[in-house]
Amino acid sequence: MRRNGDEVDQSQDLAPLLQAAATGDPGAWQELVTRYSRRVFALAKSRCRNDDVAEDITQSVFVTVAAKLGGGEYSEQGRFESWLFRVAMNRVRDLLRRNRRHPAQSDVGIAQDRCEAPVEANPLDLDSFQRLRAAMQTLSDVDREIIELRHHGGLSFKQMSEVLDEPVGTLLARHHRALRKLRDTLEPASLVHNAEVHQ
Amino acid sequence: MNTHPENPSHDTHESLDAGLAVVDARLAALARADLGQTPATLESRVYDRSVAELRRAAAARLPVVAPALIFHVGQARVGSPRRAQWPMRLAACFALLGALAGAFVARNSTVATPTIATEAIRPQDFEQAWAIVSTALEDETSGELVSLQTEATTLDGRIGSAWSMDDLLLEEGAL
Numbered sequence: 145m146r147r148n149g150d151e152v153d154q155s156q157d158l159a160p161l162l163q164a165a166a167t168g169d170p171g172a173w174q175e176l177v178t179r180y181s182r183r184v185f186a187l188a189k190s191r192c193r194n195d196d197v198a199e200d201i202t203q204s205v206f207v208t209v210a211a212k213l214g215g216g217e218y219s220e221q222g223r224f225e226s227w228l229f230r231v232a233m234n235r236v237r238d239l240l241r242r243n244r245r246h247p248a249q250s251d252v253g254i255a256q257d258r259c260e261a262p263v264e265a266n267p268l269d270l271d272s273f274q275r276l277r278a279a280m281q282t283l284s285d286v287d288r289e290i291i292e293l294r295h296h297g298g299l300s301f302k303q304m305s306e307v308l309d310e311p312v313g314t315l316l317a318r319h320h321r322a323l324r325k326l327r328d329t330l331e332p333a334s335l336v337h338n339a340e341v342h343q
Numbered sequence: 344m345n346t347h348p349e350n351p352s353h354d355t356h357e358s359l360d361a362g363l364a365v366v367d368a369r370l371a372a373l374a375r376a377d378l379g380q381t382p383a384t385l386e387s388r389v390y391d392r393s394v395a396e397l398r399r400a401a402a403a404r405l406p407v408v409a410p411a412l413i414f415h416v417g418q419a420r421v422g423s424p425r426r427a428q429w430p431m432r433l434a435a436c437f438a439l440l441g442a443l444a445g446a447f448v449a450r451n452s453t454v455a456t457p458t459i460a461t462e463a464i465r466p467q468d469f470e471q472a473w474a475i476v477s478t479a480l481e482d483e484t485s486g487e488l489v490s491l492q493t494e495a496t497t498l499d500g501r502i503g504s505a506w507s508m509d510d511l512l513l514e515e516g517a518l
């Protein structure tokens with residue numbers, strides 16, 4: 145994991161990095177892949193729960209980035225991350241649409257969703273993670289996208305606003321609503337508590 | 344609240360009450376666990392495939408240029424426009440494209456004088472064709488095609504294999 149100080153510098157050197165990457169500079173491409181591939185993979189895997197499919201999506205995203213950068217179809221204006229994750233979200237949505245149309249032929253399906261044990265996780269966390277993943281499946285697609293873009297993708301609300309074409313205020317409200325629903329799913333007792341508070 | 348382990352611009356949601364903040368923190372922990380599960384060789388595979396795509400996209404530009412050049416050469420033909428002369432003129436263009444690749448191989452910033460010709464090409468055809476190709480080439484060398492220099496060794500082979508006489512004749516039919 146990177147330190148915060150290093151990360152702040154990353155956004156400042158992004159334009160020259162992208163420019164170098166577009167010309168085929170191997171070091172620049174390596175740096176781009178190192179910075180972003182794990183986040184794209186984590187985002188994809190959170191939804192599909194399958195390593196192979198998540199990697200296919202990740203590779204597909206970076207192939208698109210290579211084609212667009214190499215073809216001069218993208219110019220950096222401070223929105224690279226938003227663009228990258230928009231491409232990633234579109235790939236995930238395409239996959240989900242395919243799965244819904246052809247569930248029997250799909251390589252991954254919502255119905256096959258499985259909770260995998262995180263490596264080196266505390267056994268107590270495993271149960272917690274499983275319950276959390278199950279609770280996330282109760283969210284609508286749009287609410288789940290916000291949760292996954294925020295936590296797995298690591299995007300700010302401003303960046304999510306660019307990815308999803310929604311005002312920041314709307315996303316904050318949806319995020320709040322999604323968290324409430326997750327809390328209520330995980331801890332039904334809180335429903336009682338909330339009802340008492342509102343009376 | 345939390346900061347994302349891999350993104351400094353990840354902000355917080357300050358208005359969360361304590362109960363929701365706990366859920367938010369759990370989600371952050373889940374995301375960290377998922378990030379920790381990334382396959383060790385993911386980055387190298389993503390790198391290899393994306394760089395291959397970048398090279399493919401760069402190399403693919405020349406065939407895009409080539410038909411345009413052939414068309415221009417055809418438009419600028421000298422003397423009789425009889426269709427029987429098309430193969431000859433297209434062969435001239437083919438030869439010029441070979442010289443074009445040679446120019447990249449040699450990493451010349453200026454256009455090299457073509458030295459490839461066939462017996463069937465009349466001098467005036469060749470000169471006319473080259474004038475047009477070199478003009479187009481000058482435009483291209485100021486831009487993206489310069490980046491193809493590093494791919495020059497494969498470019499030469501691509502032209503040789505992709506632009507066979509069959510292709511040229513097909514092109515003639517299209518014209």
